[in-house]
Amino acid sequence: MLDHRSTLRRSRVARALTAAGAAAVLVAAPLAAPTPAVAAVSRADLALRWAPIHHQDVDATGTHALGGRSDYITRVDFDGNLDGRDNWDRAGQSGTSLAAHAYYSVVETSSHWYITYLFFHPRDWTDHPFFETEHENDGEGVLFAIERDGSTYGVLRAAVTVAHSDFFSYTPAGSTWTSGRESVDGTLQFQASPHDTFPHPVTAQEAQGHGLKAYPQYAINGDGVVYYPSTVAETPSDGNDRDVRYQLIDIFATGGLWAQRANASLFAGLGTFAGDTSGDCGVGTWSCSTNSANAPWGWDDGNDVPARGELASDPAKLSAEYFTVPAGLARTYSHNPYATAAAALAEAARTAPPVVD
Known part of the structure; x- marks a missing residue:
C-alpha cells in the first residue's frame, strides 16, 4: 500500500506535468474579449483573477540559502509572530x-x-563576499492597472514591477496604453493556469535579491519554483517544484499588514520592515544592513515623479506619469484605504531617507 508521502509525490508529479503543458501556451497575445458583467465582482475575486503566475528562481548555494528555502515566498508571520527582527533566524x-x-x-x-501584489521573503541574501549586502526581510511586487470596461473583471492594460529601488513598466500585446514620461520596458505575457480557467499575467523574481520583473526579463535558471494563484497555500516539495499554489492575503484585512503599519515590532518606520543583524546575516559576505525592506506603501523609484509609496497609495497618479492613456484616467478614488493616512504618507515620503532594497 502506498503511504501518504508516496501519494503526495505522485500528486506533485501529476500537477507538474499539467503545469508543463500549461507552460507551452505562454504567449504575448492580448486576452480574449471579455464577456458582459452579470454581477459586481468582489475585490478578493478580482485579485485572484489577475494574480500572476509567478516564476521564482532558486539558488541552493551556500549556508544562507537554506538549501533553496531562502527563495521561497511566504507570509510575514510565517513563524507565528509579527516580529520582523527574528525572521532571518527563524527561516532556518x-x-x-x-x-x-x-x-x-x-x-x-x-x-x-x-x-x-507583494511577494515577501524572510531573507535577502548572497553567496559571495564581495560588494553585495544581505538583510532581513524582503518585499517586492507588482502593480496591475485594470480598465473597468463593463465586463466582470475588466481588461489589464499595464503593469509596473518593483526590482529593488527601480520600477519597470510593461503592457500586454494589444494594450491601448503606450509609453509616457517613462518608457515601456517590455511586453507582459500571459499563461494558462492548470488550477482555473483564466490566462494570468506572468512575473518572475531572481534568486537571492528577489528583484521582480515581467517574465522572461527574469526567469528560472536551473532550479526554481512556479507559483500559481489559488485559494490554498502549498509549500514547495523542494527547490525545483514547478507547480505550487499560493494563497492571497488582503493587505486591508482586519489586523492585516495595513492595520499593523504602526506596529514597531514589524515596522521600523512607515512602510519599512524592521530588521536587524542577528544570526549569520552578513557573515562571510560584504555586510548585513538593518531596516532595509519595504511594504508597498514604502516602495520608491527615486528617479521618477511619483513619491515614495504612491505606486500603491496613488496608482492613478503613477499610471498617468508612466503611460499615455488615450481614454484618460479618473483621478478620484471611490475606494482607497491608503488615503486615510495620505497626509502621513506624504510627510514620511518627504522627510524620510530612502530605503534601498
Whole structure:
C-alpha cells in the first residue's frame, strides 16, 4: 500500500506535468474579449483573477540559502509572530512553515481598478563576499492597472514591477496604453493556469535579491519554483517544484499588514520592515544592513515623479506619469484605504531617507 508521502509525490508529479503543458501556451497575445458583467465582482475575486503566475528562481548555494528555502515566498508571520527582527533566524529553524502566500491591495476609481501584489521573503541574501549586502526581510511586487470596461473583471492594460529601488513598466500585446514620461520596458505575457480557467499575467523574481520583473526579463535558471494563484497555500516539495499554489492575503484585512503599519515590532518606520543583524546575516559576505525592506506603501523609484509609496497609495497618479492613456484616467478614488493616512504618507515620503532594497 502506498503511504501518504508516496501519494503526495505522485500528486506533485501529476500537477507538474499539467503545469508543463500549461507552460507551452505562454504567449504575448492580448486576452480574449471579455464577456458582459452579470454581477459586481468582489475585490478578493478580482485579485485572484489577475494574480500572476509567478516564476521564482532558486539558488541552493551556500549556508544562507537554506538549501533553496531562502527563495521561497511566504507570509510575514510565517513563524507565528509579527516580529520582523527574528525572521532571518527563524527561516532556518525546523517547525516554521514557508507555505506560499502573497499580499494584495485593491484601490478603485470610476475608470480603473489598481491591484498591488507583494511577494515577501524572510531573507535577502548572497553567496559571495564581495560588494553585495544581505538583510532581513524582503518585499517586492507588482502593480496591475485594470480598465473597468463593463465586463466582470475588466481588461489589464499595464503593469509596473518593483526590482529593488527601480520600477519597470510593461503592457500586454494589444494594450491601448503606450509609453509616457517613462518608457515601456517590455511586453507582459500571459499563461494558462492548470488550477482555473483564466490566462494570468506572468512575473518572475531572481534568486537571492528577489528583484521582480515581467517574465522572461527574469526567469528560472536551473532550479526554481512556479507559483500559481489559488485559494490554498502549498509549500514547495523542494527547490525545483514547478507547480505550487499560493494563497492571497488582503493587505486591508482586519489586523492585516495595513492595520499593523504602526506596529514597531514589524515596522521600523512607515512602510519599512524592521530588521536587524542577528544570526549569520552578513557573515562571510560584504555586510548585513538593518531596516532595509519595504511594504508597498514604502516602495520608491527615486528617479521618477511619483513619491515614495504612491505606486500603491496613488496608482492613478503613477499610471498617468508612466503611460499615455488615450481614454484618460479618473483621478478620484471611490475606494482607497491608503488615503486615510495620505497626509502621513506624504510627510514620511518627504522627510524620510530612502530605503534601498
